[in-house]
Amino acid sequence: MGLAISRELVRLMHGEINAKSTPGKGSNFYFTVQFEIVNFGNTEIYQFGSLEGKNILVIDDNRSNRKIVRAYLEETGCKVTEAESADQALALLQALKDPESMFDIGLVDYQMPGMEGYQFAATLQGIPFLKDKKLILLTSSGQQGDAGLAGFLSKPIKRSELLDCISIVLELLKSPDDSYTHVGELVEKYTVKEAKMAMMPKILLAEDNEIN
Numbered sequence: 001m002g003l004a005i006s007r008e009l010v011r012l013m014h015g016e017i018n019a020k021s022t023p024g025k026g027s028n029f030y031f032t033v034q035f036e037i038v039n040f041g042n043t044e045i046y047q048f049g050s051l052e053g054k055n056i057l058v059i060d061d062n063r064s065n066r067k068i069v070r071a072y073l074e075e076t077g078c079k080v081t082e083a084e085s086a087d088q089a090l091a092l093l094q095a096l097k098d099p100e101s102m103f104d105i106g107l108v109d110y111q112m113p114g115m116e117g118y119q120f121a122a123t124l125q126g127i128p129f130l131k132d133k134k135l136i137l138l139t140s141s142g143q144q145g146d147a148g149l150a151g152f153l154s155k156p157i158k159r160s161e162l163l164d165c166i167s168i169v170l171e172l173l174k175s176p177d178d179s180y181t182h183v184g185e186l187v188e189k190y191t192v193k194e195a196k197m198a199m200m201p202k203i204l205l206a207e208d209n210e211i212n
Helices: 002-012 063-074 085-093 117-123 159-168 189-199
Strands: 016-022 026-032 055-059 079-084 105-109 136-138 151-154
Touching: 002 016, 002 026, 055 063, 055 085, 063 079, 063 159, 079 085, 085 105, 085 117, 105 117, 105 159, 117 136, 136 159, 151 159
Parallel strands: 055 079, 055 105, 105 136, 136 151
Antiparallel strands: 016 026
C-alpha cells in the first residue's frame, strides 16, 4: 500500500519511481522528480527582529513577576524600567520630556490595587502624547479586551511568547510579502503561534501506523 501511495504521489509530480531487487540481499526503491531551485539559502522566510535597545516599561504590583519579565527582556538587550503601580507608571511617563527617551512598549498587569490594567490603558488614551503608546496586557484571569491595547498574553508568561508578541506589536517580524509586519488586530499567543507556523516547512506524512 505504501508503494502504491508513493507511486501516485510521484506521478502527480510528473516523476518516476523504480526498484532494484537482488534475491537474498534486499531491494532499493527510488524516484526521480524535477523541482524548481529556490534561492532562499539558510535565511528564514519569516524573521523576528532584534529587541536590543528597546525601552520597555513593566507595570506589575508583584515584585517576583517583574523580576522574571525583566530577566527575559534584558537577555535580549532591552532597557527595562519597572513600576509597581499604574499611578507610578503614569508619573514616570508624564515626567518624560524627551521623545527619544519614551518607552517603545509597556507591559501592564491586568489586576493591580487601585488602577487596573484596562483603566491604565484607557487613561493613556486621554493623554495626547501618550495615546499612541503600545501596551500588552498580562493577565491570569482569562479576561480579554482591546481598549487601547496592542497585545494580550495570559499568565504564566512564556519567554518565547512574550518576546515574539513584542516583536509583532513593534512590527519587527519581517516576511517577503509583508503579511505579518503590520498586524491590525489584537496580538495574542495565537497570533504568535500563527506567525511561528508560517516559518516552518510544510511536510506531508502518509502513514497508517500510528507508532511510525
